[in-house]
Amino acid sequence: MSQGRMVQIEQDILGKNNEYASHNRSYFQEKGIFTLNLVSSPGSGKTTLLTRSIEDLKARHRVSVIEGDQQTANDAERIRETGVKALQINTGKGCHLDAHMVGHAVESLNPEEKSLLFIENVGNLVCPAAFDLGEAHKVAILSVTEGEDKPLKYPDMFHAADLIILNKTDLLPYLDFDVEKCIEYAKRVNPDIEVLQLSARSGEGMQAWYQWIESRMSA
Amino acid sequence: MSQGRMVQIEQDILGKNNEYASHNRSYFQEKGIFTLNLVSSPGSGKTTLLTRSIEDLKARHRVSVIEGDQQTANDAERIRETGVKALQINTGKGCHLDAHMVGHAVESLNPEEKSLLFIENVGNLVCPAAFDLGEAHKVAILSVTEGEDKPLKYPDMFHAADLIILNKTDLLPYLDFDVEKCIEYAKRVNPDIEVLQLSARSGEGMQAWYQWIESRMSA
Numbered sequence: 001m002s003q004g005r006m007v008q009i010e011q012d013i014l015g016k017n018n019e020y021a022s023h024n025r026s027y028f029q030e031k032g033i034f035t036l037n038l039v040s041s042p043g044s045g046k047t048t049l050l051t052r053s054i055e056d057l058k059a060r061h062r063v064s065v066i067e068g069d070q071q072t073a074n075d076a077e078r079i080r081e082t083g084v085k086a087l088q089i090n091t092g093k094g095c096h097l098d099a100h101m102v103g104h105a106v107e108s109l110n111p112e113e114k115s116l117l118f119i120e121n122v123g124n125l126v127c128p129a130a131f132d133l134g135e136a137h138k139v140a141i142l143s144v145t146e147g148e149d150k151p152l153k154y155p156d157m158f159h160a161a162d163l164i165i166l167n168k169t170d171l172l173p174y175l176d177f178d179v180e181k182c183i184e185y186a187k188r189v190n191p192d193i194e195v196l197q198l199s200a201r202s203g204e205g206m207q208a209w210y211q212w213i214e215s216r217m218s219a
Numbered sequence: 220m221s222q223g224r225m226v227q228i229e230q231d232i233l234g235k236n237n238e239y240a241s242h243n244r245s246y247f248q249e250k251g252i253f254t255l256n257l258v259s260s261p262g263s264g265k266t267t268l269l270t271r272s273i274e275d276l277k278a279r280h281r282v283s284v285i286e287g288d289q290q291t292a293n294d295a296e297r298i299r300e301t302g303v304k305a306l307q308i309n310t311g312k313g314c315h316l317d318a319h320m321v322g323h324a325v326e327s328l329n330p331e332e333k334s335l336l337f338i339e340n341v342g343n344l345v346c347p348a349a350f351d352l353g354e355a356h357k358v359a360i361l362s363v364t365e366g367e368d369k370p371l372k373y374p375d376m377f378h379a380a381d382l383i384i385l386n387k388t389d390l391l392p393y394l395d396f397d398v399e400k401c402i403e404y405a406k407r408v409n410p411d412i413e414v415l416q417l418s419a420r421s422g423e424g425m426q427a428w429y430q431w432i433e434s435r436m437s438a
Binding site: 093 | 228260261262288289290291293312313314341342343344345346349362364365366368369371372373374375387389390393394
């Protein structure tokens with residue numbers, strides 16, 4: 001296949017996705033649904049972050065969740081145990097969610113008006129970067145076990161995100177991770193990116209994350 | 220774009236890749252180059268595993284390395300500090316190495332006859348699964364910080380691999396990772412998969428990995 005034909009196909013796919021994303025975004029704005037697209041490597045702790053956030057936020061906000069994974073409905077089940085609505089999308093061979101899948105999921109899930117919708121993308125630092133789902137913000141979660149060089153190696157993702165959460169900070173004493181260097185690398189790729197440090201397991205730093213969400217929900 | 224057209228494009232790409240992979244494989248066999256394709260999430264510790272392995276193996280084997288990343292030549296530089304030949308491939312927007320890229324890299328790198336060639340793929344548990352590079356074995360590295368459910372969530376990768384390395388076992392005391400459950404999940408996806416547990420940082424378990432390599436090199 002020629003390079004030219006491949007580029008054309010890529011543009012067709014992204015163009016189509018952007019149309020669906022724009023439709024999703026209008027719907028979310030109309031209904032007051034504040035949507036965050038959580039992106040990361042596999043194993044960064046997204047689902048633990050989500051379950052803890054939901055436990056802490058559900059008393060004051062309506063929350064629902066769309067889960068993306070190649071296989072299994074384990075994550076949606078973990079989320080449902082918190083008592084909120086969750087829908088699992090299995091992408092099969094696919095390496096990311098797209099806006100069309102999310103549009104259908106929203107129809108089934110039917111999130112309440114003036115609510116908070118989390119989308120947990122497939123664990124992958126490459127492919128989800130290019131696919132707008134109609135979210136208000138992409139949030140990149142980076143576990144401190146992964147090494148501080150990740151923003152330089154996967155620049156598209158850190159360029160596309162508005163916030164980095166450095167997760168698993170409870171493990172910092174046992175690692176050689178350089179927090180300052182990681183933040184410097186992230187800002188080199190995206191000067192406007194915000195950074196929060198927290199441990200979803202210990203709970204340290206979670207309040208700042210909730211403030212970040214709530215200040216933007218009311219904006 | 221229709222689903223049928225997408226499937227056709229995917230088949231064209233994979234068919235073309237398999238031709239290049241088959242060509243690479245013949246070349247490796249002819250020259251006695253034992254090639255391992257290391258696949259994992261970002262941050263599983265592949266490069267640390269490689270640098271330590273090279274330090275320990277270079278006295279008795281000729282070694283060379285092909286590094287894949289979206290951006291940066293950092294990993295190839297880390298490898299070259301060990302004194303062996305390394306070539307960096309930057310995939311840009313791409314989420315995996317393919318056999319065509321590897322064929323060109325082999326031409327430039329020119330690995331010695333009867334040598335060991337490591338290919339460190341782009342950090343991604345989805346896309347590299349489908350792309351044969353002509354290697355003898357895919358080796359999946361899973362950091363114990365990532366959670367024991369990964370083989371179920373990313374079954375294609377664990378199905379394609381012949382060996383799992385559970386890395387960063389020095390961190391097990393600080394985690395809730397269930398080693399037995401992880402192995403059970405991996406064998407559910409791929410009953411023939413072998414499993415090694417090690418810490419590339421502490422060095423624990425590395426000898427079994429060298430034995431695994433050397434028993435197959437001489438086969």
